[in-house]
Amino acid sequence: MTFDFKMDQPQPRLLDSTRQGLIGTDMARPEGLLKVTGAAAYAADHLPEGCVHGMLVRATVTRGRVTAIDEGSIGDIPGLLGVFHGPKFIRNPAQGMAGESPIRPDTEVHFHGQPIALVVAETFEAAREGALRLAVTYESAPAEVDPETASEVESDEPDTRGDWDDAWGKAAARVDLTFRTAGHVSAAMEPHAAVAEWQGENLLLRGALQMVATNRLELADALGVEPERVRVVSPFVGGGFGSKLGIGPEAVAASVAARDLGRPVRVVMARQTVFDAVLRRTETRQRLRLAADADGKLLALAHDDRISNLPGEGFAEPVSSASRFTYDALAMHFAQEVARNHRTPSGSVRAPGEAVGMITLEVAMDMLAQLLDIDPLDLRLKNVATSHPMTGQAFGEQRLADCLTEGARRFGWADRPAPGTRSEGDWLIGAGMAAAARPNALQESSARVRLTPWGAVVETDMTDIGTGTYAILTQIAGEMLGLPAERVEVRLADSDFPRSPGSGGSFGASSSGSAVFMAAKGIREKLARTLGCDPDDLALQDGIARGGNVERSLADLIDGELGETATVGPGKTAETHASAGFGAHFAEVAVHRWTGEIRVRRMLGLFDIGRVLNERTARGQALGGMIWGMGGALHEALEHDPRTGHIANRDLANYHVAAHADVPGDITADFLPVRDDHANPMQSKGVGELGISGSGAAILNAVHDACGARLLSIPATPDKVIAAMEEG
Amino acid sequence: MRTTLTVNGERHDLSHDERLSLLDAIRDQIGLTGTKKGCDHGQCGACTVHVNGRRVNSCLTLAAMHDGDEITTIEGLGTPDAPGAMQASFQACDGFQCGFCTAGQIMSASAVLEEIGRGEPSHVSSSLSSIDGMTDGELAERMSGNLCRCSAYPMIRAAIARAAEAAE
Ligand code: FES
Numbered sequence: 001m002t003f004d005f006k007m008d009q010p011q012p013r014l015l016d017s018t019r020q021g022l023i024g025t026d027m028a029r030p031e032g033l034l035k036v037t038g039a040a041a042y043a044a045d046h047l048p049e050g051c052v053h054g055m056l057v058r059a060t061v062t063r064g065r066v067t068a069i070d071e072g073s074i075g076d077i078p079g080l081l082g083v084f085h086g087p088k089f090i091r092n093p094a095q096g097m098a099g100e101s102p103i104r105p106d107t108e109v110h111f112h113g114q115p116i117a118l119v120v121a122e123t124f125e126a127a128r129e130g131a132l133r134l135a136v137t138y139e140s141a142p143a144e145v146d147p148e149t150a151s152e153v154e155s156d157e158p159d160t161r162g163d164w165d166d167a168w169g170k171a172a173a174r175v176d177l178t179f180r181t182a183g184h185v186s187a188a189m190e191p192h193a194a195v196a197e198w199q200g201e202n203l204l205l206r207g208a209l210q211m212v213a214t215n216r217l218e219l220a221d222a223l224g225v226e227p228e229r230v231r232v233v234s235p236f237v238g239g240g241f242g243s244k245l246g247i248g249p250e251a252v253a254a255s256v257a258a259r260d261l262g263r264p265v266r267v268v269m270a271r272q273t274v275f276d277a278v279l280r281r282t283e284t285r286q287r288l289r290l291a292a293d294a295d296g297k298l299l300a301l302a303h304d305d306r307i308s309n310l311p312g313e314g315f316a317e318p319v320s321s322a323s324r325f326t327y328d329a330l331a332m333h334f335a336q337e338v339a340r341n342h343r344t345p346s347g348s349v350r351a352p353g354e355a356v357g358m359i360t361l362e363v364a365m366d367m368l369a370q371l372l373d374i375d376p377l378d379l380r381l382k383n384v385a386t387s388h389p390m391t392g393q394a395f396g397e398q399r400l401a402d403c404l405t406e407g408a409r410r411f412g413w414a415d416r417p418a419p420g421t422r423s424e425g426d427w428l429i430g431a432g433m434a435a436a437a438r439p440n441a442l443q444e445s446s447a448r449v450r451l452t453p454w455g456a457v458v459e460t461d462m463t464d465i466g467t468g469t470y471a472i473l474t475q476i477a478g479e480m481l482g483l484p485a486e487r488v489e490v491r492l493a494d495s496d497f498p499r500s501p502g503s504g505g506s507f508g509a510s511s512s513g514s515a516v517f518m519a520a521k522g523i524r525e526k527l528a529r530t531l532g533c534d535p536d537d538l539a540l541q542d543g544i545a546r547g548g549n550v551e552r553s554l555a556d557l558i559d560g561e562l563g564e565t566a567t568v569g570p571g572k573t574a575e576t577h578a579s580a581g582f583g584a585h586f587a588e589v590a591v592h593r594w595t596g597e598i599r600v601r602r603m604l605g606l607f608d609i610g611r612v613l614n615e616r617t618a619r620g621q622a623l624g625g626m627i628w629g630m631g632g633a634l635h636e637a638l639e640h641d642p643r644t645g646h647i648a649n650r651d652l653a654n655y656h657v658a659a660h661a662d663v664p665g666d667i668t669a670d671f672l673p674v675r676d677d678h679a680n681p682m683q684s685k686g687v688g689e690l691g692i693s694g695s696g697a698a699i700l701n702a703v704h705d706a707c708g709a710r711l712l713s714i715p716a717t718p719d720k721v722i723a724a725m726e727e728g
Numbered sequence: 729m730r731t732t733l734t735v736n737g738e739r740h741d742l743s744h745d746e747r748l749s750l751l752d753a754i755r756d757q758i759g760l761t762g763t764k765k766g767c768d769h770g771q772c773g774a775c776t777v778h779v780n781g782r783r784v785n786s787c788l789t790l791a792a793m794h795d796g797d798e799i800t801t802i803e804g805l806g807t808p809d810a811p812g813a814m815q816a817s818f819q820a821c822d823g824f825q826c827g828f829c830t831a832g833q834i835m836s837a838s839a840v841l842e843e844i845g846r847g848e849p850s851h852v853s854s855s856l857s858s859i860d861g862m863t864d865g866e867l868a869e870r871m872s873g874n875l876c877r878c879s880a881y882p883m884i885r886a887a888i889a890r891a892a893e894a895a896e
């Protein structure tokens with residue numbers, strides 16, 4: 001039976017009265033021992049019988065046409081099996097949730113590094129040699145690669161509220177700044193990988209993917225086969241961060257070659273190809289304007305931005321997303337320009353929008369506090385939005401002010417010395433803070449739960465990309481059905497299982513979790529009927545059911561197996577109420593007086609994510625996000641060759657992701673106890689991206705506090721810090 | 729060409745392309761896929777194994793250079809049913825998220841404890857002759873060749889510190 005549930009009204013807080021005591025605990029990850037012993041098998045760990053190796057070939061022109069691929073140029077390589085290209089090959093990974101094939105450019109080239117062919121050989125070494133040596137000729141066309149000078153710029157009508165001129169005109173203090181952020185890559189540690197295996201007309205694709213249901217549709221569409229013939233599995237994924245939302249060129253190329261050769265084909269992107277060919281985060285130029293009265297009450301807030309993408313790619317980084325609802329102002333203005341260019345196309349990289357937008361808003365708030373001579377904490381507290389300023393919706397729950405005040409207390413914000421008064425040798429010490437916000441959503445999701453005499457089995461095509469899905473779904477099912485974690489088995493990421501939205505947009509845990517919750521709730525109702533009690537009186541714990549003065553073991557109560565499949569989706573509460581995660585960041589930094597080096601010494605984040613499903617996995621997500629925010633603020637930048645747009649620093653030696661030595665030992669993340677009754681039946685909100693939102697701003701604001709340097713361009717590398725110190 | 733490797737105590741006679749890296753030998757020829765390839769260029773540490781007792785980026789060295797060598801991989805430290813001490817500590821402290829860098833982190837971490845035990849200084853040690861012991865700064869410095877994009881760094885260092893304490 002299928003149980004359909006739409007979130008039309010707040011649901012009882014059932015998880016506050018269930019007895020198992022699993023939900024919200026810091027239970028260790030059930031799959032953890034597989035990971036720490038090397039037993040967890042990721043896509044590229046599969047080498048089925050007869051499997052051969054493919055290497056992608058990249059375009060070495062920015063724009064134009066492939067006029068010839070000379071297979072004879074590598075015909076001497078022993079073990080060479082073929083060179084594949086043609087109309088099925090996709091240009092770039094699908095954008096998240098596309099559900100259809102990305103553009104298939106055939107012989108056209110639209111960016112430098114675009115995968116144009118696949119060389120397949122018996123060994124990896126031979127395939128690599130072939131891909132490097134293959135002779136390709138092009139007809140090259142001119143290409144614009146600089147977003148600042150692009151001739152094609154698209155813009156929509158701005159989103160506005162109130163009378164801008166009036167609000168701006170009567171202000172006592174104004175900030176008007178331009179902020180620049182460099183492009184970023186997800187750089188998941190697992191390179192994109194696919195192992196394609198045809199069994200007759202049916203394709204089994206083992207991939208490194210975040211959203212198997214839509215990935216299956218995208219792959220089937222690209223190949224021109226019925227989706228029913230395609231099965232996608234991805235039970236372990238070595239990080240995603242948005243880069244594995246859509247099907248990628250490696251999966252399509254492997255499938256094409258495997259079909260032709262009649263043998264399984266494995267394609268793993270070289271790390272350099274991951275940089276060239278996977279969607280990047282756009283660079284941004286932002287203009288942020290704030291105006292306030294003498295008390296610090298915001299009158300006007302404008303956040304306008306310019307981003308870039310390849311012509312024809314629909315994704316646009318929602319830079320001002322959190323600026324629309326974090327603070328309230330009489331007049332607001334949000335405008336975006338998309339410059340079309342021929343760099344690697346842009347798409348989702350962890351916290352699209354907030355990762356680059358919130359840092360700008362929160363640096364501007366710090367500047368406004370300085371102008372008004374108000375404590376930055378107080379300025380924020382005065383302006384926290386109580387309802388969504390642009391839509392008028394009430395918030396399901398919004399505890400930003402509590403995060404700010406309680407975070408400040410734990411950090412010792414009030415005790416910090418005056419700006420610019422602390423030093424240790426050549427190091428200048430400062431403290432800074434910022435707010436965090438990110439929208440939360442419930443997406444349609446299905447799950448099947450089966451209760452057997454042994455325990456419960458959960459099945460959904462949801463993925464675990466390190467986020468903790470195996471843990472939280474175990475906890476939800478165990479909590480709802482009164483079973484210890486050892487008696488719950490969670491099976492994920494197989495497109496044969498009930499469909500979930502997958503991992504992305506921080507909606508995975510709440511959406512797939514709600515489906516498991518509702519399926520288990522259906523089973524509880526059946527158990528109550530069998531026991532002869534009201535579902536509200538049913539108590540389940542450690543495999544024992546109690547209700548109406550009866551006590552029986554679950555194994556006795558069920559006749560073989562009790563199953564329920566639930567599909568949940570957003571309903572009326574998504575219209576009446578806005579839902580978002582909130583938080584506060586505090587940071588202490590040291591800035592070297594002479595070299596401009598910034599060392600982060602301490603970070604503290606306190607968040608409102610509704611109900612915490614697993615304390616430890618949620619903390620991991622929050623800390624990971626905070627460190628990403630730090631990396632974006634201090635280190636990460638895609639460098640594009642100004643002539644070709646090509647990514648010059650296309651590996652992990654030249655694109656610096658945070659390493660152990662960058663991360664202070666004193667870094668903590670914690671959560672307020674909150675329930676968002678309008679978000680979903682579990683009262684939870686997303687956490688995967690919230691930690692990034694604003695964390696870099698706390699660091700940049702601390703840098704200003706330490707040395708007076710106001711950084712308006714990230715990454716804040718030492719050259720910029722020294723220049724800003726000289727100005728400041 | 730032919731090379732003999734002893735991996736986790738077991739002897740393997742390989743017949744292979746001269747260009748085969750030690751990493752690909754371990755993963756694709758011997759079939760021990762716990763060791764991961766994150767970059768193939770010595771930039772991430774995911775492929776860290778022990779060669780004759782010292783940590784090595786296995787992607788940066790050819791299999792042919794290790795004829796007769798003793799190699800230890802993540803599978804040699806324990807199994808899901810009987811994890812080794814460092815592995816158990818990573819599980820206890822949640823020293824990972826996606827798990828892809830984890831084999832490298834654990835292989836590096838267990839080598840780091842031995843390097844500190846032998847008194848080998850690092851860049852942050854206060855002098856070449858005396859190191860400051862198992863401080864967080866020493867661990868952070870010595871582990872910096874192992875990237876974790878999930879950024880589980882705080883939990884990884886907690887796991888190493890816990891394993892070091894347990895070993896004392
Ligand atoms: S795979 Fe060897 S260091 Fe990255």
Ligand code: FES
Pocket residue numbers: 189238239466823824825826827828829830875876877878879880
């Ligand atoms: S656990 Fe994912 S990269 Fe370290």
